[in-house]
Amino acid sequence: AMEDVSAKFVSQKISRTRCGPCRRRAPAPDVFATGLWDNEDNRISIWSAGDLGNAGLNGEYHGEPHLLCDIQHNGDVMDMQFLDQERIVVASSTGTVTIFRHHQNNQTLSADHRWAKAHYHVDQDTSCGGAACTGVVCNNPEIVTVGEDGRINLFRADQKDAVRTIDNADSSTLHAVTFLRTTEILTVNSIGQLKIWDLRQQRNEPSQIFSLAGDRVPLHCVDRHPNQQHIVATGGQDGMLSIWDIRQGTMPVSLLNAHEAEMWEVHFHPSDPDHLFTCSEDGSLWHWDTSTNVSEKPSFLHQGGRSTAYLSHSTMNQSVVSAWLSNDPTKDRMEITNLIPNQTLSVNSLDVLGPCLVYGTDAEAIYVNRQLFA
């Protein structure tokens, strides 16, 4: 519900918001990070997400997010990802990739390691040679980055130089990257293609290419279903949500229309993947809920109401067809809600973890919803 959302005007344009990993057995993250863009001083900040322990008797949570520490960052923050509890990897518009460490004992941030101009155009040495690093994904200790230079870099947090670089991996701009499996990654680009890369193979070519039919609408974001790895969601320039089954075909299984402009991020809920969240340049944030599809599902999924939300799908019978792959997902099978009515400026980023949804906007505000499924 909207009243559970706390907003904070930060007087800076937000490009990325990321939930910190949950501490052991904690139900929700206790910190989140934000990155800025298009400001003269683009900082990385760590915020306290508000204390869940201090929940009032009626279950409401007090206190808006407050700043724990921040640090200056060169260039726009294009993407960022937590590597572990303490480290966060940041992709810059200058092409540099930096690991920042959050020192929790004295609440400070410091740059741990920096790969200067990991992405660049033609001549690495010229001052303007850097190319924006548009996406980063981590699977500790591995870090994969993609950029406007069409390059793919594989780093290890503990190694100074790149483990592997695929130059000219894509002739157009790579907009986002995610892990498919531990050795395979997915990328999306500005000519509507979704590609799978097998990092074990030495060939500098994708192992599979999927693409949108008709107009090659650029794809901006990608996420993989946390339990059913063949289900992939992407978001495009026209605001369309595409669901792909990478086991079959070369085109998306379904195209779902909700946003009126670029979809900047798409995220399956990590522990409750019947829920998906997308945000867009049009200032909306949609919650896509397939869990309401009662009649179509085996009944054991619905015992115990909300507790089923945390049931892992990997334990389910393989023959259960995911609601995401049904042929006509729009037909009463999916409930979609805009969580931000009346917003006018872009929602650039969102992240979701446990009961917590964090998002940031060009209207210079961050929002935290700590009771997502309440």
Place this chain on the structure above:
Amino acid sequence: APLTDTVPPQVVPGADPSARQLCFAWGPAEVLVCETLFGRAGGAGAAARALTGSVAGTGDGAPSSSHVFVVRRDQDIYIHTLRKLFNESHGIFMGLQRSEEELAGKSRKAQLVQVSKNYRSVIRACMEDMHQAAVSTRDPALQSQYSTQVSILSAMELIWNLCEILFVEAATAGPLLLRLLDWVRLHVCDVDSMVREVLSSESPSKHKLFWNVVDVFVLQGRMDEARHLLSKEASANPASMNMYKILDDLMKKMPVPSLGNTQTLTELELKWQHWHEECQRYLQDGTFASNPHMESICKILLGDEDAILEKKELMTTWYHFLVTRLLYSHPTVKPMELRFYAQSSMDLFLGGESSPEPLDLILMAAFEFEMHQVIKECSIVLSNWWFVAHLTDLLDHCKLLQSHNLYFGSNMREFLLLEYASGLFSHHSLWQLGVDYFDHCPEFGRVYLELHIERIPLSTEQKALKVLRICEQRQMHEQVRSICKIMAMKALRNNRLGSALSWSIRAKDAAFATLISDRFLKDYCEKGCFSDLDLIDNLGPSMLLSDRLTFLGKYREFHRLYGEKRFAEAARLLLTLMTAHIAPCSFWMTLLTDALPLLEQKEVIFSAEQTYELMRCLEDLTAGNPDKQKFQDDDVETTKVEMLRLALARNLARVIVKEGTVEGS
């Protein structure tokens, strides 16, 4: 600047117009000023030449003081702590533009008052932040800067609140006074610390400022609080208990206007007259003669101007005096009567000792219902356009400014919004907010947006996409094309042909797509293989954007067919590329050379008819080439042509034999 006739001249610190001529260049929201090489006597032509030189930043033999001054028209845009004000008020502004015009009478008014209150609460929140910042900083310069901002914001809120009462809500006689009292209580905070000090002391009635605080309460019409304090004093002085009781009774009985329609104004006036006479009686029979404090309070209750003016220090401002005076002498004042009381209150209060400040003049104009004067004065005094732009827009939505047209631009609302939005666009980050303001300027908004949007630096593709989206949503084709061209150009310079092509496809820029296709083909000719196959193999319908792009796609298809050893299909495609004039003439030689290996295959691929066509192509090329001379000089080319002729002839021979055999058998 608006309402030009009274705008004071701006001095650019550091520039000395008496020594050298100044030149300037207008920017979208700022002016560049610099000193020229020319003394005062220079002719007009010389000055013009100096202008171009200085703007370009060159100028041979430039003097030592070659500064370029950037003169901004809206300083406050750059104050970081005000960004919250700009962002939050943007949301309110958008809400107001969307709001229901159809809502009738009361509910519409309530809606507008609410909008006005929302604006004010944003100002107050900002003031609070700024105050916190001032308190927490150790830097004295910063501290004084913050304090200045606090007082500016506070003045803005004071003016806005008064405008809300008088114009937006248009409070009528009765409620008007109550609103003004609230206004004074909210804004006269100078005495708050004194009140707190006395109230928190162990025994307030013994405090030396006790009577001052009672007076403050009475002057602000806070009767209950005044009576509460007095009761403490009374219990300490049993001897004068009776006197206290009488005063307490008078204060309790004082009739006040009510917000609900429970009593008519006539009823109120009657009651008030009655009460007034009662006060008069007690004063005259000397009830309070033994206590000068209480006597003066009684005089205040009677609206005695001298008695009230004696408390000048406790009121601090003339408008407090005005409201106190109204409370005790004209509680049913009508809006239109305000101007007389306001003027005389100001004159009495200032007493000729000091002249009115700009703020006084603005408030006076409001009391006089001179809305345009208020806006004009604010435009001159305040260092931002935020205030006048939003206030004017609100007043315009209240339908209060319809009659007023400027002799320049469109109307005042639009003029001020344009100024404000232009300021936003000159800011590194706030430009996005400006777009929506331009959208709501029907006459010139579009033109302004077009001019400003082209000046946004496109540092990353992501930012370009955001700017592009703004243009596309508004069908600004010219700007869409220009942004895409800039981005395509950048990509081309970085050798990112794929990116370049997708930008020109987005803008449907056929000419540029042709240019990029030529780059691809040139690369191919040089390297003998295609780069960016992932793109060329997946052109899809965008292939039709330009002829050259179509050719590129088809030519690549030929290579794929050839690679897959589908020779017959490859040959047919190759020939079509020439005969259907899909291939540019400059590329025919390459295509014909590509035909060579097909002609040399063991198996005959080109039919006789196809071979004749190939021959015609070759002859067209060699005959029709205007650079025939050069052609013949070039040994390599000549050899190529000879080889082709030979291969074609041999192929023709083979195919005649083959076709003859087939027919013959």
